[in-house]
Amino acid sequence: MISKFQIASKNLLRKKARTVLTLVGIILSSWVLVSLLGFNRGYEKALNRDIDNMGYQVMVMAKGCPYEAATMMLQGGAGLRYIEENVAKSIETRPEVDKVTPILMQAYFDPNKGDGGGIAGYFGVDLATFPAMKPFLRFHKGGWFKEPEAAEAVMGYEAAELEQRDVGDLILVPEKNVQLKVVGILERTGTQDDGTIFVPLKTLQKISGLDKITTIGIKVKKDADITGLENALYQLPDMQVVSFSQVKQTIMKLIATARVMVLSIAVIALLIAMVGVVNTVLMSVLERKHEIGILKTMGAMPGDIFRLVWTETLILCASGGVLGIGLALGFARLSDLLVRRALPYAPGGELVAIDLRLSATTLLTIVVVGLVSGMYPAWKAGRIRPLDSIRSEA
Amino acid sequence: MNPQRGLPSRHLLLLLPLAFVAAPLPAAVSCELNNPAADVPRLFPESTSYKTLYFSFASRGGDPVFKRVVSRLAGVPALYAPLDVPYTLYEIYKGKEKIGYIHGVNQKGQFGVLEVFVSLDLEGRIKAFYLQRVAGSWGNKFTARKFGTQFVGMTLKDFATFDFIAGKGTGRLAAVINPAPEALTDFLGVLRALNKNLILMDEFFYSAEKKP
Amino acid sequence: MSAANGIALEARDLTRIYGRGSEEVRALDGVSLQIRKGEFVSFMGPSGSGKTTLVNLLGCLENPTSGELDLAGRRIFGTGDVLGERDLTRIRRELFGYIFQNFYLIPTLTVRENVALPLAFYRKPGVEGEVESLLGLLGMEHRMNHLPGQISGGEMQRVAIARALVNRPEILLADEPTGNLDTTRTGEIGEILQQLNRSTGLTILMVTHNPDLGRLGGRHIEMRDGRACEA
Numbered sequence: 001m002i003s004k005f006q007i008a009s010k011n012l013l014r015k016k017a018r019t020v021l022t023l024v025g026i027i028l029s030s031w032v033l034v035s036l037l038g039f040n041r042g043y044e045k046a047l048n049r050d051i052d053n054m055g056y057q058v059m060v061m062a063k064g065c066p067y068e069a070a071t072m073m074l075q076g077g078a079g080l081r082y083i084e085e086n087v088a089k090s091i092e093t094r095p096e097v098d099k100v101t102p103i104l105m106q107a108y109f110d111p112n113k114g115d116g117g118g119i120a121g122y123f124g125v126d127l128a129t130f131p132a133m134k135p136f137l138r139f140h141k142g143g144w145f146k147e148p149e150a151a152e153a154v155m156g157y158e159a160a161e162l163e164q165r166d167v168g169d170l171i172l173v174p175e176k177n178v179q180l181k182v183v184g185i186l187e188r189t190g191t192q193d194d195g196t197i198f199v200p201l202k203t204l205q206k207i208s209g210l211d212k213i214t215t216i217g218i219k220v221k222k223d224a225d226i227t228g229l230e231n232a233l234y235q236l237p238d239m240q241v242v243s244f245s246q247v248k249q250t251i252m253k254l255i256a257t258a259r260v261m262v263l264s265i266a267v268i269a270l271l272i273a274m275v276g277v278v279n280t281v282l283m284s285v286l287e288r289k290h291e292i293g294i295l296k297t298m299g300a301m302p303g304d305i306f307r308l309v310w311t312e313t314l315i316l317c318a319s320g321g322v323l324g325i326g327l328a329l330g331f332a333r334l335s336d337l338l339v340r341r342a343l344p345y346a347p348g349g350e351l352v353a354i355d356l357r358l359s360a361t362t363l364l365t366i367v368v369v370g371l372v373s374g375m376y377p378a379w380k381a382g383r384i385r386p387l388d389s390i391r392s393e394a
Numbered sequence: 395m396n397p398q399r400g401l402p403s404r405h406l407l408l409l410l411p412l413a414f415v416a417a418p419l420p421a422a423v424s425c426e427l428n429n430p431a432a433d434v435p436r437l438f439p440e441s442t443s444y445k446t447l448y449f450s451f452a453s454r455g456g457d458p459v460f461k462r463v464v465s466r467l468a469g470v471p472a473l474y475a476p477l478d479v480p481y482t483l484y485e486i487y488k489g490k491e492k493i494g495y496i497h498g499v500n501q502k503g504q505f506g507v508l509e510v511f512v513s514l515d516l517e518g519r520i521k522a523f524y525l526q527r528v529a530g531s532w533g534n535k536f537t538a539r540k541f542g543t544q545f546v547g548m549t550l551k552d553f554a555t556f557d558f559i560a561g562k563g564t565g566r567l568a569a570v571i572n573p574a575p576e577a578l579t580d581f582l583g584v585l586r587a588l589n590k591n592l593i594l595m596d597e598f599f600y601s602a603e604k605k606p
Numbered sequence: 607m608s609a610a611n612g613i614a615l616e617a618r619d620l621t622r623i624y625g626r627g628s629e630e631v632r633a634l635d636g637v638s639l640q641i642r643k644g645e646f647v648s649f650m651g652p653s654g655s656g657k658t659t660l661v662n663l664l665g666c667l668e669n670p671t672s673g674e675l676d677l678a679g680r681r682i683f684g685t686g687d688v689l690g691e692r693d694l695t696r697i698r699r700e701l702f703g704y705i706f707q708n709f710y711l712i713p714t715l716t717v718r719e720n721v722a723l724p725l726a727f728y729r730k731p732g733v734e735g736e737v738e739s740l741l742g743l744l745g746m747e748h749r750m751n752h753l754p755g756q757i758s759g760g761e762m763q764r765v766a767i768a769r770a771l772v773n774r775p776e777i778l779l780a781d782e783p784t785g786n787l788d789t790t791r792t793g794e795i796g797e798i799l800q801q802l803n804r805s806t807g808l809t810i811l812m813v814t815h816n817p818d819l820g821r822l823g824g825r826h827i828e829m830r831d832g833r834a835c836e837a
Contacts, residue, residue, distance in 0.1 A: 002719045002726055010714040112533035161423060163506040163529070164476070172505035177531050179505070294710040297667070299699030299728035299773065302691055385691060387667045390706060390781070 008311035022280040023320045029273040030324025033266040034362040042353030050347040051244045055133035056217035059242040082212035096224035101129040103215040110174035124204030142167040142184035149202040154184040158194040274373040282377040293389025302382035309381040313374030321366035424480040425498035437513040437522045438486045445485040474590045501587035504579040505529035510587035532574035544570045550592045614643045614809045620673035633659040635832035644807040648820040651829035665779040699728045703770030703778045707785035709762040711754040718750040721768045740768040760791035780812040
C-alpha cells in the first residue's frame with residue numbers, strides 16, 4: 001500500500017535540483033527570521049539583566065553638559081561636577097526610596113598606559129551601602145575592603161587580568177602616586193564592573209582632596225512610583241536624574257527602528273521564499289497535468305488531488321523551516337558575535353536568544369504561510385479534468 | 395526649571411562609566427602592540443610589511459614543549475606567570491623576504507603589568523627594545539632610550555649567565571644598569587620578561603626553523 | 607453495481623458537439639448501442655471519426671451534449687442533470703478501469719507502488735492482496751521493486767493494466783493501448799487482454815487503429831463521421 005504522504009514526498013524527488021533550490025530559499029529565510037526574532041527577545045532580556053545588575057534603578061548626578069564631561073573624561077583631567085554628600089541623606093528619607101549609595105568617580109592621566117598615555121578610572125564606593133546594593137556580585141578571590149578609609153582596592157575580573165594583579169598585590173593611582181593594596185578580585189559579570197577598580201569612598205576623596213561625590217545610586221522600593229520619585233528629584237537644584245528604565249526605553253527606541261526594518265526584511269525574505277515554493281509546486285503541477293488527469297480516472301477526487309499537492313507544499317515548508325531553525329540554533333553564537341559587532345551598545349549576555357517556544361512559533365508561521373501560498377497550485381491541480389490532460393496529449 | 399529629559403544625554407550618562415575602562419583596553423591576556431602600523435616601522439625601520447600570527451602551547455607542541463620551557467625557566471614558572479596563554483607574533487618583511495620578528499610578553503610588575511617587546515633578526519639578536527606598558531612613577535626611566543639600547547645586540551646566550559631568581563650574574567646582562575634602584579621589582583621583571591620572550595621565540599621558532 | 611439482464615451498458619442517441627455557432631463540430635452524432643457483460647468490443651475508424659469521443663462518453667470521462675446512457679441498469683446520462691466532476695469520479699471508480707497509449711506511470715514509484723496507487727484514493731471492499739495477485743497474473747512479480755525507467759514499454763503497459771484492474775472494475779477502457787509499442791509487444795498486450803476477457807469475463811472497450819488488434823475482440827464497431835455501424 002502507498003499513502004498520499006509517500007506519493008507527495010516521492011513527487012518532490014522527481015526534480016531534485018529544483019526541490020533543493022526551493023528548500024535552500026526556505027532554509028535561508030527561516031534562519032534569518034528566527035535569528036531576528038531571537039535577537040528581538042534576547043536584546044531586551046540582556047538589557048534588563050544589565051540594568052538589574054546595576055543594583056540601583058535611578059542615578060542622580062550634578063547637572064552639566066554630559067557630552068563635555070564625557071569628552072574631558074576621555075582626554076583626562078577635570079571636568080566632573082560634584083554634589084554634596086548630604087544630598088544622598090536627604091534622598092534616602094523619601095518614602096519611595098529603599099537604599100541609596102554615594103559614589104565618587106575620578107579619573108587620572110597615566111602617561112604609560114596605551115599609545116601616548118590613557119586615563120585610569122576609579123570608583124569610590126561606600127562600604128556600608130554599595131555592596132548591599134549589589135548582592136549578586138561574587139568574588140573570584142578576596143572580598144570587600146575592611147575599613148571605610150583603607151588604602152585598598154577591589155578590581156573587576158578583567159581589570160585584574162589586564163594588570164596581572166592578584167590579592168595582595170599593589171596598584172598605583174597615577175598623578176597622585178598613591179599605592180593601594182588589592183584585597184578582592186570580582187568574578188566575571190559580563191558588565192562594566194569587569195573593568196572597574198573600586199576604592200573606598202573616603203579613600204578616594206582623600207586622594208582627590210574632595211569631600212564631595214559625583215553620583216548617587218538609588219534603589220527604589222518594590223512597587224514604588226518611580227516616575228513620582230523622578231519628578232521629585234528633578235526639583236533638586238542643579239541635579240540631573242538618570243532613570244535606567246528610561247535609559248532602557250531610549251535604547252529600545254533607538255534600536256526599534258532598526259528592529260522593524262530588519263524584521264521587515266526577514267518577512268520579505270520569507271515571502272520571496274514562498275513565491276519560490278508556489279512557483280515550484282505550480283510548475284510541477286503543470287508538468288504532471290496528464291498524471292493528475294489519470295489519477296482522477298483511478299478514483300482520486302478533486303479534494304484528494306488538492307490535499308496531495310498541498311502536502312508537497314507542507315513537506316517543503318516544514319523541512320525547510322526545521323533545517324533553517326536548526327542552522328540558526330547551531331550558529332547562534334556566530335550570529336551573537338556579528339550582532340554585537342554591528343551595534344553601538346550591546347548589553348552583556350546572550351543577544352540572540354532562540355528557545356524551543358520561539359522555534360516552534362517560527363516553524364508554525366512558516367508552515368502556515370506556506371500552506372496559504374500553496375492553496376493556488378493545489379486548487380489548480382484539483383480542477384484538472386482527466387479528458388483535458390488526455391486530449392492535450394492526443 | 396524644566397527637568398532635563400534629553401534622551402541622548404541619558405544614554406551617554408549610562409555609558410560614562412564605560413568611558414573609564416573602555417578607552418584603550420588592550421587584549422585581556424595576549425600581549426599585542428597598541429598600534430602596529432606605527433610601532434612596526436619604528437621598531438624595524440627596514441621593514442615594508444608585516445604579518446600577524448597567533449600561537450600557543452596547544453597549537454605548537456602541547457605539554458612536552460610546555461614542560462621544556464618551564465625547565466628552561468629554571469623550573470620556577472611562578473616568576474614568569476602566566477605562561478599558558480595565547481601569544482602574538484609579528485613576522486617582519488622587506489619586500490617578500492622575511493627579515494625578523496617582533497614579539498611581546500606580559501610580566502607582572504610592581505603596580506601593574508609590564509608589556510615587554512623586542513624586535514629580533516633571523517639569528518635571534520635583539521635589534522630594539524620596547525616597553526609598551528609600565529605602572530609607577532619611575533615608568534619613564536624604563537621607557538627612556540638610554541635604558542633600552544643596553545639590550546641591543548644581545549642574544550639568548552647573554553641570558554644564560556644570569557640567575558633570574560637571585561637577580562645576579564655575569565656577562566652583558568649583569569652589566570645592564572638599573573635606571574631606578576627604587577624599582578627593583580620592575581627592573582628584574584623586565585629582565586625576566588626578556589628571558590621568557592627569547593626562550594619562547596627560541597622554542598617555537600628559531601629551533602623549529604633549524605630542524606631538518 | 608452489477609449488470610442487469612446481462613447488459614453492461616446501453617447508449618441511446620448519444621451526441622457530442624464541441625464549439626458554438628459556425629465553429630460547431632459534431633464529434634458524435636446520435637449513436638445508439640448496447641454492450642453485454644463480458645463482451646470485448648473494438649472501436650475502429652479513421653482519425654476524427656469519433657471513436658475516442660464515444661468511448662470517453664461510455665467511460666463517463668465527460669458529459670454528452672444530448673442522449674442517454676445506462677450503466678448496469680442505472681440511468682447515468684439523460685436524467686436532465688449535468689454530472690459534476692465528483693459524481694463522474696464516483697461512477698468511474700466503481701465501474702471502470704482505464705489504460706492509455708501513454709502509460710502514465712509515476713516515475714518515482716516502484717512497479718508495486720504504481721499498481722497500488724488507486725488504493726490510496728479509493729478501495730473497494732475485498733481487494734486486499736489484489737496487487738500481488740495481478741502482478742503475478744501479468745507476469746510482473748519479478749519486477750515489483752523496479753522503477754518504470756528500468757522496465758520496457760511492454761512491461762509498462764502490463765503494469766498500467768494491473769493498476770487499472772486493482773479495484774476490480776467491471777469494464778476496462780483501453781484507448782490505443784499499443785500505440786507506443788512494437789509489433790511483438792502489441793501482440794503480447796493483445797493476448798493479455800484477450801486472456802483477461804475470457805478468464806474473468808471482464809468487459810473490454812478498446813479503441814485502436816491496428817486491424818490485427820481489432821480482430822481480437824468478438825465485436826467490431828466501425829466509426830465514421832461521428833456515426834457507428836457494426837462490422
